[in-house]
Amino acid sequence: MNATRVIHLIRMRDDRGMDELLLHYGPLMRYVISPILPDPLDREECLSEAAMRVWEHIQRFDPEKGSWTAWLTAVTRNAALNRAKKYKDHLSTEELSPDLPSPQPTPEEELLRRERQEAVRRALYQLPDRDRRLFYRKYYYFQSTAQIAAELNLTERAVEGRLYRIKKRLRDRLGGDAHD
Amino acid sequence: MTDRQWSSLNEQEFDCLLEQSLPPLPPNDVAAEVDPGREALTRVLLGIALTHVTVQFLSLHYILPLAGAILMLLGFRTLRRENRWFSACWWVSVSRTALTLFQYALYSTPLRVELAGTRFETLFAASVFLLEGSRYLFFWLALRSVRRKAGLTPGAWSAAALVPWYAGAAVMARYSAGDRRAAFTMAVLYVIILYVLLRIPRDLDGAGYVLSPTPIRRSDRAVTLSLLAVLAAGLLCGFLFLERYPMDWDPVSAEENASVTEVKAHLRALGLPEDILNDLTGEELLACAGAVRVLTETEEQTLRKHRGAALRAVSAAIELPDGRWTVIYHFRWANAPGFHGTQCLSLSSMSDTPNASVGVEEVTGRLLCEVDGQTRTADYHSSEVGSVDIPFDGHTLPGTQGWFTFSFPEEGTDLRGYLLYTVEEVPSDHLLGTTFRHSVQTGRFQYPAVDARSAVPGAFSSLPDLPAFDVLGFSVYFYPNGY
Numbered sequence: 001m002n003a004t005r006v007i008h009l010i011r012m013r014d015d016r017g018m019d020e021l022l023l024h025y026g027p028l029m030r031y032v033i034s035p036i037l038p039d040p041l042d043r044e045e046c047l048s049e050a051a052m053r054v055w056e057h058i059q060r061f062d063p064e065k066g067s068w069t070a071w072l073t074a075v076t077r078n079a080a081l082n083r084a085k086k087y088k089d090h091l092s093t094e095e096l097s098p099d100l101p102s103p104q105p106t107p108e109e110e111l112l113r114r115e116r117q118e119a120v121r122r123a124l125y126q127l128p129d130r131d132r133r134l135f136y137r138k139y140y141y142f143q144s145t146a147q148i149a150a151e152l153n154l155t156e157r158a159v160e161g162r163l164y165r166i167k168k169r170l171r172d173r174l175g176g177d178a179h180d
Numbered sequence: 181m182t183d184r185q186w187s188s189l190n191e192q193e194f195d196c197l198l199e200q201s202l203p204p205l206p207p208n209d210v211a212a213e214v215d216p217g218r219e220a221l222t223r224v225l226l227g228i229a230l231t232h233v234t235v236q237f238l239s240l241h242y243i244l245p246l247a248g249a250i251l252m253l254l255g256f257r258t259l260r261r262e263n264r265w266f267s268a269c270w271w272v273s274v275s276r277t278a279l280t281l282f283q284y285a286l287y288s289t290p291l292r293v294e295l296a297g298t299r300f301e302t303l304f305a306a307s308v309f310l311l312e313g314s315r316y317l318f319f320w321l322a323l324r325s326v327r328r329k330a331g332l333t334p335g336a337w338s339a340a341a342l343v344p345w346y347a348g349a350a351v352m353a354r355y356s357a358g359d360r361r362a363a364f365t366m367a368v369l370y371v372i373i374l375y376v377l378l379r380i381p382r383d384l385d386g387a388g389y390v391l392s393p394t395p396i397r398r399s400d401r402a403v404t405l406s407l408l409a410v411l412a413a414g415l416l417c418g419f420l421f422l423e424r425y426p427m428d429w430d431p432v433s434a435e436e437n438a439s440v441t442e443v444k445a446h447l448r449a450l451g452l453p454e455d456i457l458n459d460l461t462g463e464e465l466l467a468c469a470g471a472v473r474v475l476t477e478t479e480e481q482t483l484r485k486h487r488g489a490a491l492r493a494v495s496a497a498i499e500l501p502d503g504r505w506t507v508i509y510h511f512r513w514a515n516a517p518g519f520h521g522t523q524c525l526s527l528s529s530m531s532d533t534p535n536a537s538v539g540v541e542e543v544t545g546r547l548l549c550e551v552d553g554q555t556r557t558a559d560y561h562s563s564e565v566g567s568v569d570i571p572f573d574g575h576t577l578p579g580t581q582g583w584f585t586f587s588f589p590e591e592g593t594d595l596r597g598y599l600l601y602t603v604e605e606v607p608s609d610h611l612l613g614t615t616f617r618h619s620v621q622t623g624r625f626q627y628p629a630v631d632a633r634s635a636v637p638g639a640f641s642s643l644p645d646l647p648a649f650d651v652l653g654f655s656v657y658f659y660p661n662g663y
Contacts, residue, residue, distance in 0.1 A: 027330045027389035031216065070211035074204055116201040129209070136210045139199050150393040151216045153223075153258055153400055171194065 003068040010058045021051060028069070029076045035143045036080035050079040077141065123173040131166050138163055217326075217391035218381075223255030224269075224319070225377045228342070232349065232370060242284065249273075249280045250407060252315075254400050261394045263329075265322035272315040279308060281407065285414025289422035290522050290621070290631035294562075309350055316342040323384065330387035338379040345373055415627075423521050423624050424587035425561035425631075432548065432555040436462065443469045447498070450474040455494050456510045456598065459548055464600060470501040475658045480514065483650040486622045489517040493616070497658040505603045509616050509656060512596035520588045521621030521648075524632035525599060529614040530570045530579030543582055545599035549592035556592070560584040562633075585633050616654045623648035 006024065009017030029050055033043050053075050061071045124132055134152070137143045145163075149156045189197060206214075230248030234241050253273045260270035283304075286292045295301050320342065324334035349369050352362055381388070436444075440462045447465070448457060451474045457465075475497040483489040492514045498506040509527075527543065543565050548557045565582035588595045599616075619635035626648035635649040643651055 023331060024386050027386055031389040066205040067208040067211060070205045070208050073206060073211050073214075113201070116197070117203050120198065120201040121203050132207070133210050133213055136202075136206055137214055139195070140202050140206055140210075141214060146395060150258070150395040151219060153219050153254065153393075153396060155396060155399050158399060167194070167198075170198070 007058065007061065007068065010055055018051060018055060021054060022047075025072060028072065032073050032076040032141060033080045035141060035147060036077070036084050042083060046080050046083050047076075049083070050076040053079055073141075119174055120170075123170050126173060127166065127169065131162065131169075134159070134162055135166050135170075215388055216393055217259065217388040220255045220258040220391075220393055221381060221384075221388065223251045224259075225380060227251030227253075227255060229374060229377055232373065234366070246280060246284065246411075249277045250404055253277050253407075254403065257396065257403075258393045259322070259391065262391055263322055263325040265318045265325055268318040269315055269322060272311050272318065276308070276311045276315065277407065279304070279311070281411050281414060284411055285418055287628035288415045288418030290626075290629045290634075291422055291425070292629065293631045293634060305354075312350070313343065313346055316346050323380070326390060327384065327387045330385075330390045332385055332387055336380075336383050338376050338383040341376045342373070345369060345376065349373075418629065419625055423519075423621070423629070425522055425585055427547075427558045427561055427587055427589070429549070429551070429556040429558045429589060429592075432557045439469075440465050447471055447474065450498075451476060452496055452498065453478075453494050453510075455492075455512060455596075456496055456508055459510065459546075459596065459598060460508075460600070461546070464544070468498050468500065468506055472499040472501060474498050477656055477658075479654055481652045481654070483517060483620060483622065483652070485650045486517045486620075488515055489620075489622075490514040491618060491652055493618075493654045493656075495654070495656040505658075506600065507603060507614065507656075507658075508598055508600045509614070509654070510596070510598040511618060512594070516588070516593075516595050517620060517622050519622060519624055520590050520592070520595075521624065522585060522587055522632040523621065524586075524619045524636055525584045525597075526617040526619070526636040527565075527582040527584070527599060527601075527614060528579065528617075529581075530577045543584075543599055543601040545584065545597060547586050547588070547597035548594075549588055549596070550594040551589060551592050556589075558586070560586050560597075581638070583633055583636065585631065613655070613657045616656065617643075618652045618654070620650050620652070621648055622650050 006017055006020045009020060011017075026047065029047055030043060033046050033050070037043050037046055054072065057075070061068065065071075066074075124135065127135065134148065137148050137151075138145075143151075145156050145159050148154070149159045152159070154162075205211075227248040227250070230244045230251065233244040233248070235244075253270075256266060256270040256273045259266040261267065286295075316339075320336055320339040323336035323339045327336055328334050349366065352366055352369070443465045444457050447468060448454070450471055453476060477495045478492070480490055480492045483491075490513070492512050494510045494512075496508045496510070498508070500506060509525075511525075543563065546557050546559055548555060550556070562585045563582065565580060568579050568581050569576040570579040584599065586597065617636045619632040621632050621635075626646075630646060630648075632649060635644065635646050635651055637644065
């Protein structure tokens with residue numbers, strides 16, 4: 001798999017780029033979409049949508065800001081969340097753009113959001129790597145406890161326990177005692 | 181957002197706000213490692229790497245392969261329902277782990293030495309070879325299946341390299357063990373396998389995202405602890421119950437006919453010690469009827485590693501009416517070591533005339549002890565006697581060497597035994613010379629366990645330094661025609 005090649009083909013508007021994207025990164029994109037969209041048909045439509053977003057917004061990929069995998073999973077996740085919003089499930093209600101959420105917030109909202117993100121980012125980086133990955137699985141990729149447990153070779157109870165401790169630690173770092 | 185605002189949120193609000201507050205891009209390491217098969221595949225690959233570590237340092241050649249076996253078991257446990265090949269890998273791993281635990285437990289008993297060269301050992305080695313080889317083959321086929329599921333060409337050629345690699349390593353280990361060049365080649369092969377293992381995840385080419393790990397009900401820790409408990413139980417069984425040879429102890433018949441009594445009286449008069457007289461069988465005594473003379477030697481030695489344990493050796497050479505000589509080596513523990521493990525008597529005899537050396541298959545003997553006030557006797561657990569050419573003073577002499585293994589019962593007292601053999605004739609100016617080495621297992625806990633026979637490898641070889649064994653040497657020389 002050669003990410004550089006795929007990126008280059010898409011930037012050159014070569015159709016093979018889309019083929020290579022779906023061939024080599026289709027499984028990853030489906031993996032990201034699956035926890036967010038339960039319906040198989042929805043998933044395939046979302047996959048096509050996400051692939052189109054990659055095609056249309058490839059210029060926004062900046063290796064300085066993140067890896068290809070990170071950017072691709074972010075675009076795919078956002079496409080899935082936007083689609084899920086239509087069914088009014090419990091996931092984020094914000095409209096998410098292909099590469100960044102909140103395309104048109106107010107200046108105050110934008111400032112607040114950035115402050116929160118920075119606080120959360122600082123708190124997350126103080127977590128051990130293993131805990132940080134577990135957290136992202138749950139709160140970024142929206143994976144179920146069962147899926148996380150199966151993929152990390154843990155029991156569901158162990159995952160729940162770890163998530164509880166992670167959140168408590170985050171709450172402590174972000175400010176105040178745990179609030180039940 | 182202030183600290184107070186964060187802390188005033190209830191759980192649901194906190195969760196929601198966390199989701200919304202995450203940076204738009206996940207960290208690179210998180211994005212790379214959120215992968216369904218990564219954890220399981222990492223375990224399998226690490227397990228393969230550890231399984232073939234043969235560094236004999238701080239018992240690493242036991243610990244690391246065991247860790248590797250358990251890691252592969254846990255890795256394939258998660259992947260077993262992905263496709264039939266991973267399922268096959270899982271079942272092979274279960275079998276292989278069982279064999280590993282059995283083998284490790286077997287190493288705790290000296291009886292494993294008896295299995296060397298037997299059909300059991302051959303079958304066991306063949307089973308291990310087939311299981312390991314088939315696991316690597318199934319693993320390759322499993323990865324091909326995953327790539328096919330992801331819409332890629334099957335390939336996975338890095339994993340395919342495991343099969344010939346293993347075959348080569350197995351052949352090398354089997355036929356070239358101990359050879360320096362072979363050891364170097366094995367090290368090179370090991371570096372190659374590490375390189376191959378590192379390429380396998382790349383070889384998947386993103387197909388790993390189609391894997392569907394199986395949920396587990398028992399944690400990895402619980403499984404690992406269970407396996408280690410089974411191993412510990414096996415080791416304890418070996419140390420506590422299988423540290424001696426199985427022997428058949430029967431009561432000694434006290435009956436004695438008149439002929440035997442007469443021969444005993446005659447031998448007693450010639451000077452044959454009571455120690456020997458009382459323990460020989462009726463047949464053996466009758467074979468000495470009409471003895472012309474008796475020469476004797478007595479020696480007592482104590483063990484180095486178990487002070488207080490003393491062995492008394494009484495040897496006798498009986499000249500028979502037809503010119504043959506019967507040589508008897510009788511031993512008795514004056515103070516037996518507390519632990520009754522394996523023991524071995526080795527015999528080595530040489531002469532510059534063929535007739536004066538011990539003939540093959542002519543060595544007899546038995547063991548005796550007292551149990552609950554009754555005298556019991558048993559044959560030696562094993563005996564092997566053979567001819568050998570002994571280098572001596574620039575030429576070779578015909579000789580005989582033999583090994584006789586045995587164990588005394590835990591409750592036995594007055595532990596003793598003897599060996600008896602006949603020499604055809606002793607020309608003038610020649611001697612009857614035999615060296616007896618008595619190896620005694622003084623320690624219960626040894627790993628890997630060896631038996632007393634291993635402590636006296638060759639009758640004329642130097643002795644290996646085995647911490648759990650002590651060896652006493654008795655040189656018995658008789659000069660029938662004067663010195």
